[in-house]
Each structure stands twice: as structure tokens, then as C-alpha cells.
Amino acid sequence: MSTKTNKEIDIHAKSSKPKFKLSRKLSDIEKSYTKIKEEGIAFSRTLSERISSSGDTTGTPFYHFRWKRHFLADYIAYPKSDEDVIKIIQSANEYIVSVTPRGAGSCYYGSGSPTNGGVVVDMKRMKECQINKDNMTATVQTGICFSNLMDLLDEKDLELGCYPTSALTTTLGGWIGTGGTMGIGTVQNGPFLNQMVSMKVVSPTGNLKQYNEKDDFEQFFGSNGIFGIVTEVVLKIFPKSTKTDPIMAGFSSLGDLLKAIQVILSNTNPFVLRFSDKYHEYNCSGLTRHSHYMFLLYNGRNKDLDTDVKEALKLIEQNNGTFLGTKFSHDTWEDYLKHELKIKLETPVQMLQQIYIGFQKTELILNYFEKLIKKNKLNHCFYGLINRDNNVRLCLYTPTDNEYWMHFLSSKAVISRVVKYSYKLGGRIYTYGLQNTIYLHKFEKDKLKKFREKKAEVDPNYILNPLKIVKSKISFFRINMMFELIMFYRRIATKLGLAKEILVLNI
Incomplete structure (x- = not known):
């Protein structure tokens, strides 16, 4: 543990901005978990639990543990009810102890x-769930995993209107x-x-509030839990689709693929x-025949x-696409939820960034991404999802290995370049967390100002998920x-034939 137990870090930059102070006194942390224990709330102080609950799918925070102990939880609390969460937050306010809400840790950007x-x-x-078929709603605690909720609904021939691509691991609160x-x-x-009917939230000061309007829900979406811990939601549910029909198609160019998406x-x-x-x-799934692919599911x-x-199928053919057959399409849907982390199984480090941008700018972003990858002899892949508002979520991967530091850092540098280009084109980061807060501060100052004002209003002791969004x-x-320096050295190494290439796929 750090010996600087009485040090308070003032991270207030200018007097015109809200003040956010971090305090980490080991004596107060000791009092905090002693009180949690007295309240009968389950907790753990074992090193294995502290480590496993302090990282996410990147593993990035683990690099900090040897010399930055503040990236390691002092203890883990396991609430089972709203009352437990309230007691944890109230104790944290009493002793000024930082609180990090956590779902499954599958976000990738250090949100938890x-x-x-x-x-x-x-x-x-x-993870309690009550299903009401009369009004077609489900009242659910937010620690439940989406896949478990979906199984409970499936037993009653019901389903959700939407769920994350990482539904096998992601919790409701996490999404x-x-x-x-x-x-x-x-x-x-x-x-x-849009699927919400109501939600319960424990505020940063330990008060339980219920919200029933969409305008009130919005503040908690994408804010990484800095405004409160969502403990329960009431969701709309739907009759299970009696039949679904998947389509997997291949295309020989990105242009043909994007034209097909638009008309479909x-x-x-x-x-x-x-x-x-x-x-x-x-x-x-082992596909190599085409340069690009589209997956569709109809219900x-x-x-x-x-x-x-x-x-x-007609529109796919008209845009030079090829239907890959009924069996393969069904097999793809059968394994769809496993795709999210399959790349991780094949690579030591799953380097990933997600961009939110208008569909019309998608081709520019992807061409720029592939150009940078080719010039620097790195690895890449991507997938994208589109919504009815013609906005796209692009997931850009640069598989790498931290044993090869130049390749590792160059892979991060390429993604950073793409992020900057995305903002230039009117896009933004899809989600912030710990790692992407710097882009919010650089490119979205008006949004940052609103976040900071709200945070100062609801969290006067600055205890809930600090150094996410409002400060970095x-x-x-x-x-x-x-x-930029790493990119410069990588380009020189590439031109001289000295750039190390790893994890190359000969397809």
C-alpha cells in the first residue's frame, strides 16, 4: 500500500470550474469496510478478488498495480438489495471513500x-427478475446478465426488444x-x-430515487455511473418471434457492401x-472468400x-453480393453472441476502439483506417452496426501483443489517429470510460461542461467513479x-524493412 495515506489531491484546474478533490486515507477505508461488515453486507479483501474486480477485458489496469496502487480496489462489496447499495454509498460519503460501480467488466474502456x-x-x-405478462413488462435488478434474463423470458415465450452484442457477459447496469x-x-x-418504463437509482449521496420519464433516464445512459448506481429497471418485453430468418452474404468491395446496406x-x-x-x-467463422460481409436477421x-x-436477397444480388446459403446463415446466428470475444482467443491483446458516426462517412473512416494499417504493417479487422437514424457504431480492432512494444504502441497510435479523424468528420467516441475521457475533454467541450456541472450538483464529495468523464x-x-512519435518511428522502421510483423493472417 502507498505510504501517502493523508495526501489529498486537488484536481481542480481553474476556479471557474467545479472542484473535484480525491481523498484516499487508509484509516478511512478501514472504517468504511468495518461498517460494511457490521451492516451484514458481503465483502472481500482478498488480493485475487481485488485484482479480478479492478480490470476489464483489456487488462490495461493491471500494468499499473505494481507502482500505482490506486488502480487497485481496497475491497469489494457485494450488495443484494437497494438497501445494501444505499448503506455502501452512505458509508463512503461518511468516510470520503471512492466508489466504483461494476457490472461484468466487459466494457473494455475501464468504466468499472x-x-x-x-x-x-x-x-x-x-439479479432478481419479476415478469408480468399482463402488461408485458419485466422488473429486473441491474446486476443480472442479459443472457440469463433472456433465458428467463424465453421460458415464457417472451423476448427483449434489444440487447448488447456482448449479451453472454454484460449486465443490464453495465450496458x-x-x-x-x-x-x-x-x-x-x-x-x-426506448425499452425503459422506469428505473431506480441510488444517488451519489445515498438516496434512492425512482424515475418514470425518458428525459430523466437519459442522464444515466453513457455516463459510466458517475451520477448514480442504477439498481432496478422496468423493461418492455415482447412476444417471442415465432420464426427468424438469417442471411449471410459476401461482397467483393466495401462500396458494394455499403450500397446494399442503404437500400436494404x-x-x-x-x-x-x-x-x-x-x-x-x-x-x-473461418470465412475468407470475400473481402466484406453482411449479416441480416429478420423476425x-x-x-x-x-x-x-x-x-x-434480391437487393444483395443487385449490389453484386452473394448469399452464402441457408445452413451457413443459421450457423452464424447460432454462434452470433460468441463472436464478440472470439478475436481475443486468437490474440494476446485485443486492441479495440468504437466510433459513433453517420453512415455517409463510414467509407471514409474505414478507408483511412485500412490505409494506416497497410502503411505501418499492422493487423486489423472491423465490424459495424447501423440504426434507423443512419448512425453507425464501428468496432475497429488492431490485434497485437504487448511483448512487442513498438507493434503494441503503434496499434494504439493508429486507432488514436482514426478517432481524431472521426471527430473531424463529425463523429465521436462511442463510449468513454477511463481510457476515452481524454477525447471528450479535447473534442466535446460543451458536453463536458454539462457533465461537470451535473456531477458537482449530485456528488459533492466526488466519490462515485472518479476520474471518469468529468476529469482525467x-x-x-x-x-x-x-x-505521434511512435507512428514516426514505426514508419521509419517500415521503410527500412525493420518493422516487426506479428500475428499475420495469410488469407
Whole structure:
């Protein structure tokens, strides 16, 4: 543990801005978990639990543990009820201990990783669900995993309007905190926000509030839990589709693929529309025949299923696409939820960034991405999802290995370049978390100002998920300079034939 137990860090930059102070006194942390223990709330102080609850799918925070102990939780609390969460938050306010709410840790951007020690509130034991078929709603605690909720609904021939591509691991609270904008079903039924009837939230000061209006829900979507811990939601549910029909198609160019997407979205009503390159599909299902791919799923909601499928197949053919057959299409849908992390199984480090941008700018972004990859002899793949508002979520991967530091940092640098280009074209980061807060501070100052004003209003002790969104210890200038220098050296190494190539797929 750090010996600087009485140090308070003032991270207030200017007097005109709200003040956000971090405090980390080990004596107060000791009092905090002693009180939690007395309240009968389950908790853990074992090193294995502290480490496993302080990282996410990147593993990035683990690099900090040896010399930055504040990236490691001091203890983990496991609430089972609203009352437990309230007691944890009230104790944290009493002793000024940082609180990090956590779902499954599958976000990738450090949203549920502590930045100032303190307590990680692991919500996964809050998983009760009550299904009401009369009014077609489900009242659900937010620690439940989407796949478990979907199984419970399936038993009653019901289903959700949408869910994340990482539904096998992601919790309801986690998807709310990271945005819940684009996933499976959102192209047909809109974002997760639209499926809400009401929600309960424990505020940063320990008060339980219920919200019943969409305008009130919005503040908690994509805000990484800095305004409160969502403990329960009432969701709209739907009768289970009696039949679904998937389509997997290949294209020989990105241009043909994007033209097909546009006309298919205008003329049919898919439940899922995903597009990707051959490197993504090779990792997911072994496909190598085409340069780009499209996956569609129809469920017959709002439009006739057979009519939609026939129209989609006709439009695919008209745009130089090839239907890959019924069996392969069904097999792809069968394994769809496993695709999210399949690339991780094949690579030591899953480098990933997600861009939110208008469909018309998608080709520019992808061409720029592939140009940078080719020039620097790196690895890449991508997939994208589109919504009815013609906005796209692009997931850009640069598989790498941190054993090869130049390749590793160059892969991060390429993605940073793409992010900057995306903002230039009117796009933005899809979700912020710990790692992407620097882009919010650099490119979205008006949005940042609103976040900061709201945070100062609801969290006077600055305890809830600190150093996410409203403040960052890392400056964009410093990170940008480092990445640009790395890119410079990588380009020189590439021209001299000295650039190390790893994880090359010969397809």
C-alpha cells in the first residue's frame, strides 16, 4: 500500500470550474469496510478478488498495480438489495471513500475499474427478475446478465426488444452505463433507452430515487455511473418471434457492401444488420472468400418475414453480393453472441476502439483506417452496426501483443489517429470510460461542461467513479505526442524493412 495515506489531491484546474478533490486515507477505508461488515453486507479483501474486480477485458489496469496502487480496489462489496447499495454509498460519503460501480467488466474502456482505490461495488448478486405478462413488462435488478434474463423470458415465450452484442457477459447496469445505443435489435426497436418504463437509482449521496420519464433516464445512459448506481429497471418485453430468418452474404468491395446496406435498410425491417471485413469473419467463422460481409436477421415484427427476406436477397444480388446459403446463415446466428470475444482467443491483446458516426462517412473512416494499417504493417479487422437514424457504431480492432512494444504502441497510435479523424468528420467516441475521457475533454467541450456541472450538483464529495468523464489525470496533449512519435518511428522502421510483423493472417 502507498505510504501517502493523508495526501489529498486537488484536481481542480481553474476556479471557474467545479472542484473535484480525491481523498484516499487508509484509516478511512478501514472504517468504511468495518461498517460494511457490521451492516451484514458481503465483502472481500482478498488480493485475487481485488485484482479480478479492478480490470476489464483489456487488462490495461493491471500494468499499473505494481507502482500505482490506486488502480487497485481496497475491497469489494457485494450488495443484494437497494438497501445494501444505499448503506455502501452512505458509508463512503461518511468516510470520503471512492466508489466504483461494476457490472461484468466487459466494457473494455475501464468504466468499472477503480482509479482511486476504495470500494468496488460488484452488482452481479442483484439479479432478481419479476415478469408480468399482463402488461408485458419485466422488473429486473441491474446486476443480472442479459443472457440469463433472456433465458428467463424465453421460458415464457417472451423476448427483449434489444440487447448488447456482448449479451453472454454484460449486465443490464453495465450496458446502461456505457450507452446502450447500438446492439442486437436496436436497428428495429431503437436503443435500450426506448425499452425503459422506469428505473431506480441510488444517488451519489445515498438516496434512492425512482424515475418514470425518458428525459430523466437519459442522464444515466453513457455516463459510466458517475451520477448514480442504477439498481432496478422496468423493461418492455415482447412476444417471442415465432420464426427468424438469417442471411449471410459476401461482397467483393466495401462500396458494394455499403450500397446494399442503404437500400436494404430503406426497403426492409431487419432485427440485426451487421457488416464486417474478411479478417473479422475469419476469426469468427473461418470465412475468407470475400473481402466484406453482411449479416441480416429478420423476425417478422412489423413487416411480413418472407417478403422481407425475398426483398433482401434480391437487393444483395443487385449490389453484386452473394448469399452464402441457408445452413451457413443459421450457423452464424447460432454462434452470433460468441463472436464478440472470439478475436481475443486468437490474440494476446485485443486492441479495440468504437466510433459513433453517420453512415455517409463510414467509407471514409474505414478507408483511412485500412490505409494506416497497410502503411505501418499492422493487423486489423472491423465490424459495424447501423440504426434507423443512419448512425453507425464501428468496432475497429488492431490485434497485437504487448511483448512487442513498438507493434503494441503503434496499434494504439493508429486507432488514436482514426478517432481524431472521426471527430473531424463529425463523429465521436462511442463510449468513454477511463481510457476515452481524454477525447471528450479535447473534442466535446460543451458536453463536458454539462457533465461537470451535473456531477458537482449530485456528488459533492466526488466519490462515485472518479476520474471518469468529468476529469482525467492524463492529458490529450501528452498522449497525442507519444502516439505521434511512435507512428514516426514505426514508419521509419517500415521503410527500412525493420518493422516487426506479428500475428499475420495469410488469407
